[in-house]
Amino acid sequence: MKRHARRMRRNGLQPMVVIDSNGPMPDLAAIIIARGLWRYRSEIGPVALALALVIAALALHASHPRWWFGILVVAIATASALALVGDRVGLLLRIERAYAATVALSAGGWLAATTALGLTYGPLPQxxxxxxxxxxxxxxxxxxxxxxxxVERTLAAWPEISQAVGLTGSRVMSAVVDVWGWRARFGLARGQTIQDAIAKIPALESALGTFRGAVRVHPTRDDRANRFELRVLNIDPHANAIAWPGPSVTAITEPIDLGPFEDALPARVLLLRRHALIGGIAGSGKSGGINVLMGNLSACEDVVIWAIDLKRGMELQPWAPCIDRLGTTPEDAVRLLRDAVIILEARAATLAKSGKRVWEPTRDNPALVIVIDEYAELAEEAADATSHSDSIARRGRAVAVQLIAATQRPTQKAMGKGAVRSQMDVRVSFRVRERKDVDLILGQGMLNAGWHAQTLNAPGKFLLSAPEHDTPRRARAYLLTDETVRATAERHTARRPSLDEVSRRAIDEAPASRGPEQGEARLQTETTATTPVDGLQPQEGPEAVLWQMLSQATEEGTPIVHLMKGTGMGRSWVYYRLQELSKAGRATQTARGRWRASS
Incomplete structure (x- = not known):
């Protein structure tokens, strides 16, 4: 037979192949039908479900007709679970959960009725x-x-796509479609790395037909070197500003929500016993990110907030009702940081005496968070401030004295001796102008690892690097309007805590221990909490303004808010002074939040 076929080919003829009607043809038809059913399985899914219900109803009615009640209970429980917690299985939208619950309840109810009554009973077939x-x-x-x-049809063509982009041999492992697009896990060929996939992002965008910036490449959750996760966005979830929903915490021991990631999950980060660095060029949304932090910190009843803003308070002044001390000049900043170091040392000594290792923040013993806007200007205009901040960065964690520094470009010169930047556990990078600035803000080697902050294309978009966030995922900070900031500051000012007794005593006793020259300089600052001596009226500074306002108050008293505005001091400072005057018999509380001088 083979020799006959070869002779026919030599003579230019094609041998005839006879297919046995009982052999290959039925198998080929079955393969074609199976492939068609698999390809269009999504379209025929509802019909397949209905057919499965009919078969199950026939079998159950014949063998276990009394199971109808159990089937109904399972259907109700399944529908309730889908409606309430369906987001955990990918049903992110409320209408999706409602639809899934309706189908589950309808299918389960019909199956229960058919199990008890039979398929041909009444209107059940109709x-x-x-x-x-x-x-x-x-x-x-x-x-x-x-x-x-x-997506399935796109991934079916992955062998051709991978060859075109230079990832030949990689394979699709799984894929999921979500609200904004889809993501898939890929296995790499031997010798390929995730860095190879990151370098191919522009080529992947072209091959997949997406818009520019739509493709993300991340390590997989198991952090295997021969795998990567591809994230493709059909629409940009961060195209528009996202209004701040309100504070996400009431204590610094809880993670703060800075804004949503692209998959709608919150970008939560824990700040307790961590220093933070926020970087980005002007107009990148850095100030908005600080507002989100301030809005959450002001809601924490175990945090005292100090702040430094060398723009004469232009950025942080709206939060003044919630800030205990606000330094707006280089001299104020040096004194503020010097006092923070004193608090640090006093708390460390107290912990050593009690045999404890860390300062646990409470309302009576709060953490101290120092927010510094434009740290580079501080380092340039007040050289002494860098040594104090360096000491806080190295020794402040255990005693809950923490720094949050914002700057446009944290160079070695701007960050002083370098210990400040190296001690920053939390890094938030808004858009930067140059690629090398990515490593300055986020750390050496982060640019090559895929942290491309220079490609962020809207104010408020940021990358978050922290111990719990080690992959480059884009997020967008919530937007707080001026009205929101004002209302939030007023709402939280009544709940602000005061410094603990250990810290207050350390500051009050510091001038004598530092010598007369430094003590005199400290007593002259507007943001320092000085104590009236022997009940005498202070002669200058905010205390003089406070006493004058109390003396001129009516019988109803002066509101705390007016006292804060008049003295330019925070709520905790005003209350601390009022309590001292009250103990000395010089001030009286006439009503909640109202004070006047004693008659």
């Missing part, structure tokens, strides 16, 4: 014949289902 297409319509027109079909 119900499934009419209900199947009716309930299938939302499924057939649903955007995410259609997107899933498109």
């Amino acid at each position: 119900v499934i014949l009419v209900g199947t297409p009716v309930l299938s319509i939302p499924w057939w027109v649903h955007r995410r289902r259609r997107a899933r079909v498109r």
Whole structure:
């Protein structure tokens, strides 16, 4: 037979192949049908579910008709779970959860009725014949289902795509469609790394037909070197500003929500016993990020906030009601940081005496968080401040004295001796102008690892690097309007704590221990808490203004807010002074939040 076929080919003829009707043809048809069913499995899913219900109903009615009650209970429980916690299985939208719950309850209810009564009872056959297409319509027109079909067809062509972009041999392991686009896990060929995939991002965007900036490449959760996760956005979830929903914490022991990631999950970061660095060029949304932090810190009843703003308070002044001390000049900043070092040492000594290792923040013993806007200007205009901040960065964690520094470009010169930047556990990078600035803010080697902060294309977008965030995922900070800032500061000012007794005593006793020259300089600052001596009226500074306002108050008293505005001091400072005057019999509280001088 083979020799005959070879002779026919030499003579230019094609040998005839006879297919046995009982052999390959039925197998080939079965393969074609199976492939078609698999390819269009999403479209025929509702019909397949209805057919499975009919088969199950016939079997259950014949063998276990009394199971109908259990089936109904399971259906109700399943529908309730899908409606309440369906987001945990990918049903992120409320309408999706409602649809899934409706289908589960309808299918379970019909199966329970058919199990008890039989498939041919009454209107049960008509119900499934009419209900199947009716309930299938939302499924057939649903955007995410259609997107899933498109993704599956795209990934079916991955061998050609991988060859075109230079990742030949990589393979698709899994894929998921979500609200904003889709993500897939890939296995790399031997010798390929995730850095190779990151370098191919522009080529991947071209091959997949997406818009520029739509593709992300991340390590997988198991951190395997021969795998990566591809994230593709169909729409930009951060295209518009996102209004701040309000504080996410009431204590610094809780993670703070800075804004949503691209998959709608919150960018939560823990600040307790960590220093933070915020970087980005002018107009990148850095100030907005500080507002989010301030809004959350002001809601924490175990945090005292000090701040330095060398723009004469232009950025942080709206938060003044919640700030205990606000330094607006280089001299104020040096004194503030010097006092923070004194508090640090006093707390460390107290912990050593009590045998404890860390300062646990409470309302009576709060953490001290120092927010510094434009740290580079501080280092340039007040050289002494860098040595104090360096000491806080190295020794402040255990005693809950922490720094949050914001700057446009944290160079070695701007960050002083370098210990400040190296001690920053939390890094937040808004848009930068130059690629090398990525490593300055986020750390050496982060640019090559895929942290491309120079590609962030809207104010408020940022990358977050922290112990719990070690992959480059884009997020966008919440937006706080001026009205929101004002209302939030006023709402939280009544709950602000005061410094603990250990810290207050250390500051009050510091002038004598530092010598007369330094003590005199400290007593002259407007942001220092000095104590009236022997009940005598102070002669200058905010205390003089406070006493004058109390003396001129009516019988109803002067509100605390007016006293704060008149003295330019924070709420804790005003209350601390009022309590001292009250103990000396010089001030009286006439009503809640109102004070006047004693008659």
